Amino acid sequence: MSSNIEGHVIVLAGGLSPERDVSLRSGRRVADALRVAGVEAEVRDVDASLLTALVDHRPACVIPLLHGATGEDGAIRDVIGALGIPYVGSGPSACRASFDKPVASALVGAAGVSVPPSVALPHATFRELGATAVLDAVVGRLGLPLMVKPTRGGSSLGASVVRSAAALPSAMVAAFAYGDTALIERFISGTEVAVSVLDDGSGPRALPVVEIVPDGGFYDYGARYTAGATEFFVPARLSPEVLASCAEAAVSVHRVLGLSDWSRVDLIIDAAGIPWFLEVNVAPGMTETSTYPQAVGAAGLDLGALTAGLVAQAIARS
């Protein structure tokens, strides 16, 4: 098979984020799929030699599949854009808004999508005001159980479900290990789903909704990346009306944050069938256990052809 794309495509993966290993797996999978689709593709780590390499051997397009900071906070896209190289995915400002969970939640909530009540607090606040007083106030307002996580980052790294006030300080410590600010939000009980959004030229649309049922009840790092540790249902075992609500919410998130090409929106569906926004990923995971490739397959699409189409779209956009 051959493609109409002239030149080679660089898939950026790895980096220094705690999600480095996940990113490398995502990058290898997408590059393999592109090669099968007839696109010359190469996985490239991000290091001090990257920019020289991009200038000396200018690719037709770059696909940033770096997870975590730098990759998803818009920085690397700013740099690639400054070099005038097309790239797949959202622009820097959209990434910045999406990667910061409190900012994304505020924007998404203002657009009418339900978001869990939350507070985002730097650890300096606890030092100044006293941890016990602050946490008591937070529990008083949000109740229990709670979800505690770093405001930036993914793969549930540093995230904990807190079911008692006594466990909250430890959860804060775990979250602060991954960043200086922690998000404490009301835990919404329900069906966990991931909605992949694709915009291949005719506007964003949702792919089949993936329901996530981790063995241990919490979709943590091990449940995400250990094959067999989580059961997935595609499409999710929800009524057509609720599935439509999920799709609508995900597309709304994609639009309101100004995202491009692809994204993945994580939602919880409560007992009343209301989708609650948890977070959005501008560089969705593409590993063997990630939900985006599952949704792509369930939609009857081919990951390589889909990505090649987005590459062509990015080149045309530039």
Place this chain on the structure above:
Amino acid sequence: MEPTQQITTGTRLDPWIDAYAARTQGLTTSQVRALFAVASRPEVVSLAGGMPFVSALPLDALADTVARLIRDRGAVALQYGSGQGDVTLREQILDVMEPVGIRAHPDDIVITAGSQMALDLVVRVFCDPGDVVLVEAPTYITALSVFSSYQCEVVHVPMDDQGMRPEALREAIASVKASGKRAKLVYTIPSFHNPAGVTQGPARRAEVLEVVRSSGLLMLEDDPYGLLGFDDSVPRAIRADESEGVVYLGTFSKTIAAGLRVGWAVAPHGVREKLVLANETATLCPSNFAQLTISEYLATQPWFDQVKVFRDVYRERRDALLESLSSLMPAGTTWTVPGGGFYSWVTLPHGLDATAMLPRAVAAMVAYVPGTGFYADGQGRHNLRLSYCYPEPDRIREGVRRLAGVIKDELEIADIFGSPEAVAGREGPAAPEPNLA
């Protein structure tokens, strides 16, 4: 909310998920392993890995050795070999063990794919599920993995600055027997312990051996670092004083090349026969190419002089680590002073959790192995292992500087929130990849 009428079938993305053996329980991806992936980047000072500094080897001479081997004996080196290992190399291993005092016959030796394979074979031939193995607290991570894979129960025996405490071992054995469980092995690393960095003195070795003898258990003596003492003395192996009750594990990984994967076991006659058969079952035979490379190297190179080179390299790095720790670590941090080998065992100030702290450390571009990995029972939260074998001294100093900053930040967090306790989603022990073991 009504479920859809459409019948959907779930997938676990692994069609064999229900077919795995029970002993694979717990083989999961972990946050700690994810963080170690970052530690492989050159920007990170990795004080985690136990990788020998093989760049100190005479690589040109080794290249000549390999070229000569293939040219002159390629038809043998590239062929299957004996399940017990090459007889010439077994004779040479007797010379290698002479400094630790072991007198044996070449037939007593079984060559394996690294001493890790020998450890696996010993546990394979001795332990049924539920059998108890007594080990030091802490102990070598990947030994724990072997015991787990054979579904053994691990009982930790407390240590002091002389290693395993004999009276504690005696009590632990009695306790196991009183519980109706069946103890099989006492696993010990008496010289330059991984991870604790301590060494059993002669008197301690005799006491530990006496406890094991009187209990009727088999001792498994793991001795990868015995020749790497920094005062140029070589601790006498326990096997040197007990040939029937001890299986001795040796390796060329630390004295020549870990990548060749050549180790050995010295075992009593009956045990050795079973190890040979188990070795053949597992691998047919150890690599002839790797064995003959080692054999040629031993025959043609001043191998013990090279051991002295390694001692000098590691001594300088140990000193860099200890000096940096002394000058930079916050009050309340303590560490062991290794007389050889690769590791120092650090105890964090009260209230700090080394596993919880690891993300902050990796973000600060320094890596270590959290202490929980060296225990089977969840101990070790306040400990971490630092390896000084691979980074250059200046990198070690920089790594300790970064780590000290991380500990100070963590102390501030602990001061705010108190000592962290286990929370939902928090993981237990996790073993890093082989280059970090």
